[in-house]
Each structure stands twice: as C-alpha cells, then as structure tokens.
Amino acid sequence: MALADWLAFNRLPGVGQRGRLALLAQFDEPARLFAAGSGAWRAAGLGGKTLEALQGGPAALLTEDDRAWLAQADTEVLTWNDPDYPPLLREVPDAPVVLYLRGRRELLGSPMLGVVGSRSPTPSGAATAQAFAEHLSLAGLSIVSGLAAGIDAAAHRGALAGSGRTIAVMGTGPDRIYPRQHHELARQIAATGLLISDYPPGTPVRASQFPQRNRIISGLSYGVLVVEAALQSGSLITARLAAEQGREVFAIPGSIHSPLSRGPHKLLREGAKLVETAQDVLEELGPLHGALQAAVGNGPAAAATAAPTDPEQAQLLGVLAYDPQPFDLIVKHSGLTPDRVSAMLLNMELDGWVASCPGGRYCRVPRGA
Numbered sequence: 001m002a003l004a005d006w007l008a009f010n011r012l013p014g015v016g017q018r019g020r021l022a023l024l025a026q027f028d029e030p031a032r033l034f035a036a037g038s039g040a041w042r043a044a045g046l047g048g049k050t051l052e053a054l055q056g057g058p059a060a061l062l063t064e065d066d067r068a069w070l071a072q073a074d075t076e077v078l079t080w081n082d083p084d085y086p087p088l089l090r091e092v093p094d095a096p097v098v099l100y101l102r103g104r105r106e107l108l109g110s111p112m113l114g115v116v117g118s119r120s121p122t123p124s125g126a127a128t129a130q131a132f133a134e135h136l137s138l139a140g141l142s143i144v145s146g147l148a149a150g151i152d153a154a155a156h157r158g159a160l161a162g163s164g165r166t167i168a169v170m171g172t173g174p175d176r177i178y179p180r181q182h183h184e185l186a187r188q189i190a191a192t193g194l195l196i197s198d199y200p201p202g203t204p205v206r207a208s209q210f211p212q213r214n215r216i217i218s219g220l221s222y223g224v225l226v227v228e229a230a231l232q233s234g235s236l237i238t239a240r241l242a243a244e245q246g247r248e249v250f251a252i253p254g255s256i257h258s259p260l261s262r263g264p265h266k267l268l269r270e271g272a273k274l275v276e277t278a279q280d281v282l283e284e285l286g287p288l289h290g291a292l293q294a295a296v297g298n299g300p301a302a303a304a305t306a307a308p309t310d311p312e313q314a315q316l317l318g319v320l321a322y323d324p325q326p327f328d329l330i331v332k333h334s335g336l337t338p339d340r341v342s343a344m345l346l347n348m349e350l351d352g353w354v355a356s357c358p359g360g361r362y363c364r365v366p367r368g369a
Helices: 002-010 017-027 030-036 038-043 048-056 064-071 105-109 123-138 151-161 180-192 209-220 234-244 259-269 278-284 287-296 301-305 311-319 327-334 338-350
Strands: 076-079 098-103 112-116 142-145 166-169 194-197 223-226 248-251 354-357 361-364
Touching: 002 017, 002 030, 002 064, 002 076, 002 098, 017 030, 030 038, 038 048, 076 105, 098 105, 098 180, 105 194, 112 123, 112 151, 112 209, 112 234, 123 142, 123 151, 123 278, 123 354, 123 361, 142 151, 142 209, 151 166, 151 180, 166 180, 166 209, 180 194, 209 234, 223 234, 223 259, 223 278, 234 248, 234 259, 248 259, 248 278, 311 327, 311 338, 327 338, 327 361, 338 354
Parallel strands: 112 142, 112 223, 142 166, 166 194, 223 248
Antiparallel strands: 076 098, 098 194, 354 361
8 A cells, every 4th residue: 555655645735746845854654644643744834634634544535546547557656765766856856756657667767868849840840859869869868858749749759769768758647648649659658668747647737737847857857958949938947947957958059030949049048058969969968978979870870961862852952941941932042943843842841851831931851960
C-alpha cells in the first residue's frame, strides 16, 4: 500500500507542491503523515480541508483512476523518496513529489535536453526542431518536450527517428493524451521513450496546468533549446525557468521579419547561447561534450550541405531561402517559366526539399542540424 499512500498524498487538498515537500521534510513519508494524528497535523500548521482529508485516511482520497493506474502492467509511480528520482529535478523548489510514468523509466537517469517552441511554427522551424532533435538524440541526449502541437511534436518525432530516446512531459493526467491527435505519437513515445506527468490520473485539460508543466521540462534538462516562439509564448516561460534553475538556455535565431523569431531574439539579448548547429549545443554543454562527442559522427551531419541531384532542382533550391518567399519572386530569381517552377516546387516538396507556406509562399527546408 506504500504507493497508494503516495497517490493519496498527491491528492491532499489545500497543499501545493512546496507544502508537500515541507510535509515530507517533517514526516519523511506519507504513511507516517497519515498515522501522525490530529495533534501533529495541527502542529504542522494544517487545518480546514487538509485536516479533514487526513482524518479520512488515504483510502478516502484515492480515486478509481488512481486504482486503475496502479493496476496496469505498463504504468509506474516514481516518488520523492525513490533513489531513481532525477537529481536535477530534485533541485527545483516546487519539484513534484510524485511522477506517473509510462515507458522507459531508466531514461530519467540519462542526460536530457529540453526542446520547445511555437505550437504554430513555420515549416522551416518544424524541420529545424526535428533535425536538431534527431542529431542530438543520436549524440546521446534524451530529448524532453511537452507533447504539444508544433515544435514539441517535431522534437519528439526527431528523437524517435534518431535514438528513440524522448521524454514527453504531459500537462494533464497521465491517462489523458492532449492534444487528441497525438495519441499515436504518445504510443510511439511510450514504446522507446517515456511519458510522464505530475498530475493525478483523470486530471482533465486546464490551461493553467501547462505553464506548471514547463518547470519539469526545464528541471529535468541540462539546458533548454528554443526554436521558434512569439513574445507571449509559453516557451519563454520554460526558458525563464531554466535560467532560474541554473540551466543553459539556447536559442536559434531567425528572420527579423518573423514574429516567431522575436522570442528567440529576446532570449539572445538576455544572454541565451546562439546556436546554428546541433554541434553548438553539444559544445556548450561543457563536461558532457566529451562523453557525447563520440556518438556525434553517427548522426545525420552531412545532410545540411546536400542538394538535389537534378541540376535544375539544385539551381532552384539555391534561389529559395529558409524564410517563406512569394511564388512570383521565386520565378523572377530563377529565370524559369512559372509552369516549370510550379512543377519543380511540387516535386521538391514531395522529396522534402521545399515546404509550402500560407499565402502561396515557399521556403527551403533544413535537411540537417
């Protein structure tokens, strides 16, 4: 029943994460807290709904969702007192006392890097996130992100295409996949990576939970890489938390005309490390670099300089920028007919060299990190 006590403790009303940590410092484990009695509870400053819940005992706090989670063969519960609790996350002032896991628990002992960004990235931004994540995962890092649409999903997919080591920190209960269209992605992550949440099973989607989730992304990681983000993006919250936690903050610069470049540029002005390649990230990680460097040569390093074998396509690719360009401008700079450019762009998009963007624009897709 020890794990059941922890799950009940995680549902204790009127107590935040810092309060739970304070109670553990005093009582050591939930079982001792529940057995302490009302005198000890009041001496600890507890009252109201918290006192009432403690008097009902752990069984009264457990829900059917908790019991179902404990009964499944492929789920786990990691507690504050477990020796496998990630040491970096333990340093966070409001670290979770319980983590619900599905997947490869051992990844919590690996070196981790957070990759975050816009939920509505440009095609180039999504491709960049995926390429960086693939390369860095092959270099020995587990890629941590939030399972959200956009850059998060691209980072997870990149890591899955690389070593498979990726950790999705959920902003809902561990049994609630959000967004819904990521059920298959979550299944793939659970197979070779790890799904984690500090919210109890059955916890639905609430907007306030996602900024709270970000402290775990940064808390697990040696650093956080921001790919594309608007000024009001939650990714900047993650970057701020990383800086406060003493972690590295990396940012990829972009076009001065793109709103999604303003977040990374703000971080760069505030002291974030500018990176253009995955190797830049590895070198900035300092002591980790030597250990990870040996694996880098196995990654897709040469892809960035590759070009289509067809001479005309290579010529057209040289005209295209990584920022979206209007079709008329591409035709003008290429010297080719509109029909020829249109046909070539379609073929190059199918081959992954080009992405179509809103407003009839096209951009070049990064092919490596």
